[in-house]
Amino acid sequence: MKKILTCAVLILAMSASAFGAAFKLGGTAPLTGGAAIYGMSARNGAQIAVDEINAMGGDIQFELRYEDDTHDAEKAVNAYNALKDWGMQISLSSVTSKPAEATAAENFSDRIFALTPSASSAAVTEGKDNVFQMCFVDPNQGTASAQYIASKGLAKKVAVIWKNDDVYSKGVRDTFVEKAPEVGLEIVSETTFADGNDTDFSVQLTEAKEKGAELVFLPMYYQPASLILAQAQAMGYAPKWFGIDGMDGILTMEGFDKSLAEGVMLLTPFNADAKDEKTAKFVAEYQKRHGEVPNQFAADGYDCVYAFCQALTLAKATPDMDAETLCAKMVEQFTTMTFNGVTGENVKWSANGEVSKDPKGMVIQNGAYVGLD
Amino acid sequence: MTMKRLINLKRAEARKIYLTYAVVIVAYVVCQIMSSTKFFSSSMRGMLVPICAYMVMAVSLNLVVGILGELSLGHAGFMSVGAFAGVTSAILMQGVITNAPVRLALAMIIAAVFAAVAGFLIGIPVLRLKGDYLAIVTLAFGEIIKSILNNFYLGVDSQGLHFSMLSDTTRLLKGGRLIIRGPMGISGIQKISTFPAGFILLMIALMIVFNLVNSRSGRAFMAIRDDRIAAESIGLDITKYKMMAFVMSAAIAGAAGALFAMNYSTVVANKFDFNTSILILVFVVLGGQGNMLGSIIAAAVLTILPEKLREFSEYRMLLYAIVLIVMMLATNNAEIRSFLASLNPFRRKEEA
Numbered sequence: 001m002k003k004i005l006t007c008a009v010l011i012l013a014m015s016a017s018a019f020g021a022a023f024k025l026g027g028t029a030p031l032t033g034g035a036a037i038y039g040m041s042a043r044n045g046a047q048i049a050v051d052e053i054n055a056m057g058g059d060i061q062f063e064l065r066y067e068d069d070t071h072d073a074e075k076a077v078n079a080y081n082a083l084k085d086w087g088m089q090i091s092l093s094s095v096t097s098k099p100a101e102a103t104a105a106e107n108f109s110d111r112i113f114a115l116t117p118s119a120s121s122a123a124v125t126e127g128k129d130n131v132f133q134m135c136f137v138d139p140n141q142g143t144a145s146a147q148y149i150a151s152k153g154l155a156k157k158v159a160v161i162w163k164n165d166d167v168y169s170k171g172v173r174d175t176f177v178e179k180a181p182e183v184g185l186e187i188v189s190e191t192t193f194a195d196g197n198d199t200d201f202s203v204q205l206t207e208a209k210e211k212g213a214e215l216v217f218l219p220m221y222y223q224p225a226s227l228i229l230a231q232a233q234a235m236g237y238a239p240k241w242f243g244i245d246g247m248d249g250i251l252t253m254e255g256f257d258k259s260l261a262e263g264v265m266l267l268t269p270f271n272a273d274a275k276d277e278k279t280a281k282f283v284a285e286y287q288k289r290h291g292e293v294p295n296q297f298a299a300d301g302y303d304c305v306y307a308f309c310q311a312l313t314l315a316k317a318t319p320d321m322d323a324e325t326l327c328a329k330m331v332e333q334f335t336t337m338t339f340n341g342v343t344g345e346n347v348k349w350s351a352n353g354e355v356s357k358d359p360k361g362m363v364i365q366n367g368a369y370v371g372l373d
Numbered sequence: 374m375t376m377k378r379l380i381n382l383k384r385a386e387a388r389k390i391y392l393t394y395a396v397v398i399v400a401y402v403v404c405q406i407m408s409s410t411k412f413f414s415s416s417m418r419g420m421l422v423p424i425c426a427y428m429v430m431a432v433s434l435n436l437v438v439g440i441l442g443e444l445s446l447g448h449a450g451f452m453s454v455g456a457f458a459g460v461t462s463a464i465l466m467q468g469v470i471t472n473a474p475v476r477l478a479l480a481m482i483i484a485a486v487f488a489a490v491a492g493f494l495i496g497i498p499v500l501r502l503k504g505d506y507l508a509i510v511t512l513a514f515g516e517i518i519k520s521i522l523n524n525f526y527l528g529v530d531s532q533g534l535h536f537s538m539l540s541d542t543t544r545l546l547k548g549g550r551l552i553i554r555g556p557m558g559i560s561g562i563q564k565i566s567t568f569p570a571g572f573i574l575l576m577i578a579l580m581i582v583f584n585l586v587n588s589r590s591g592r593a594f595m596a597i598r599d600d601r602i603a604a605e606s607i608g609l610d611i612t613k614y615k616m617m618a619f620v621m622s623a624a625i626a627g628a629a630g631a632l633f634a635m636n637y638s639t640v641v642a643n644k645f646d647f648n649t650s651i652l653i654l655v656f657v658v659l660g661g662q663g664n665m666l667g668s669i670i671a672a673a674v675l676t677i678l679p680e681k682l683r684e685f686s687e688y689r690m691l692l693y694a695i696v697l698i699v700m701m702l703a704t705n706n707a708e709i710r711s712f713l714a715s716l717n718p719f720r721r722k723e724e725a
Binding site: 031032067068072073074075077078079080081082084085098101102104105121123126127163164165166167169170171194195196 | 539689
């Protein structure tokens with residue numbers, strides 16, 4: 001009898017540790033298709049953080065699951081629902097903006113707390129008390145870029161090439177153009193491209209060159225940017241280049257001649273060359289696992305998980321709490337706590353979910369990102 | 374009217390129509406019961422409305438491809454016109470009509486009207502062509518619609534509606550709202566689409582298409598499909614009938630677009646690209662050209678399938694493609710077809 005009892009207790013104890021012991025983290029990301037590089041990076045970064053935290057063996061243990069959303073709002077909602085069926089307690093939202101906008105609405109109505117690593121559109125957090133961002137919102141990137149260029153005296157005459165069917169590109173361009181005159185920058189040329197005509201940039205580059213732009217601002221992802229750099233070199237045009245976080249990843253792009261990106265500046269919250277212990281440890285682990293330097297998306301994913309860990313510890317949350325209880329606790333913590341991560345020190349969140357941290361200027365030198373300051 | 378016309382039909386055809394209605398109604402009731410008893414996963418529940426929208430799209434495109442016999446590769450374009458017109462009108466009506474189902478119904482009607490107008494305008498040049506030429510021109514128009522919507526800005530303030538092209542120059546007064554924001558599409562949509570609304574829309578679409586097909590005009594469509602020269606020789610106005618089918622199909626697609634868009638909090642024009650047009654065409658081809666029930670089932674299966682394949686993670690889309698190829702081969706295999714036909718209780722009675 002005693003034996004049976006012991007067995008029963010043991011089995012109970014084991015099942016308790018197997019079932020309710022870990023917080024279930026879920027996120028959707030483009031793991032296939034054109035934006036897959038961002039989704040994979042964010043997932044890899046988050047996975048490293050989860051493994052590190054679990055290995056420390058503290059009270060907070062995580063179980064992470066990512067579902068593919070192919071950078072599409074409809075698929076993202078499907079992926080989100082699949083995660084809900086799995087038992088997701090806390091959400092990593094989506095990696096890209098439009099899918100995140102769609103899943104954020106679900107997060108809000110289901111009362112599941114969400115912190116997106118990299119969905120930067122302002123509409124993601126707008127009007128939702130339980131959706132937070134780890135990255136800057138697009139409008140802030142434009143403003144910060146203009147201020148940075150002006151305060152460092154990089155140029156006076158600026159050309160902007162942007163993608164007019166892309167949320168991200170447009171968001172940054174709008175605030176950049178608005179801020180530029182205020183800080184004394186003159187926008188001499190502004191040209192656009194779109195899906196389908198994103199392979200030939202000779203018209204845009206010629207105009208920038210003729211108008212005498214000293215610096216070309218490229219608010220876009222790195223694929224078109226890589227072509228712009230190549231074509232500018234072919235036509236002998238060598239202005240300063242300035243990009244935003246979407247440019248991150250250009251060095252790891254297959255078949256890209258790294259010498260083309262020499263001297264390109266970009267504003268991103270993460271600098272893989274930073275000497276602090278946290279960054280060095282993360283970069284080393286990422287390189288060991290995936291054989292490449294982590295980009296900003298990976299760092300954002302990594303920081304998200306650590307931010308959850310900190311908030312859960314502060315709130316004394318346990319994994320047997322349901323999503324709604326956790327949501328209330330998380331909202332309380334995220335609006336009051338200060339977080340130190342690899343994408344910034346003294347990171348704070350406002351009640352509307354936007355993050356405040358300092359962007360870091362980076363320049364590409366000898367095929368690697370180097371901090372500007 | 375409906376009854377009289379159906380009585381005059383051949384028995385087999387009437388049975389097919391009733392069978393379609395019956396399957397749709399039974400499927401709806403089963404899904405409703407299952408989702409209310411929590412037997413459905415969130416994943417399935419979340420797909421009910423988009424499946425309805427895709428089913429309506431399949432019915433709509435089947436009218437052009439299966440009945441009229443012309444290949445349209447730009448059908449997602451009409452869906453997007455409907456989506457944007459429907460969502461915009463729903464947002465504008467938000468303050469006036471507080472009853473969500475009524476607002477949804479009105480938005481779908483407005484969406485259908487806008488899509489029909491787009492269908493008519495595009496139909497004028499397109500329908501003078503035939504075959505491959507027509508297919509390619511519809512493809513081009515689908516892309517044009519996408520481009521226009523990607524560069525279209527529409528806002529509302531106390532002075533009324535303002536719109537601009539290329540960049541936002543609407544200069545809204547304080548308190549105004551920019552509804553359509555070019556490439557950013559529409560954000561903050563109230564999710565008022567419901568599964569019952571999707572079901573009703575599908576039933577209406579089926580009724581319209583079946584009635585049209587079995588009317589004098591419908592006979593003309595099929596005559597044109599089967600032999601254009603013969604149809605012309607007996608004095609049928611080819612362009613008129615083609616236009617009729619095309620506009621009707623566009624209107625139904627527009628309503629489906631509104632239903633689809635109002636199931637999500639955001640919509641962008643890029644969603645309705647060439648891939649979406651092809652996806653809808655796949656529903657029609659897999660389900661059988663002219664076979665409404667087949668294309669409805671194909672729409673449901675092909676929407677659920679990629680979700681059910683999630684456990685295969687990276688190999689998901691590869692498996693999806695393989696399943697698609699197998700299904701295409703299987704449904705075209707004579708032996709499997711006759712086997713499937715033998716399962717049909719109505720068919721068997723007739724043969725016996």
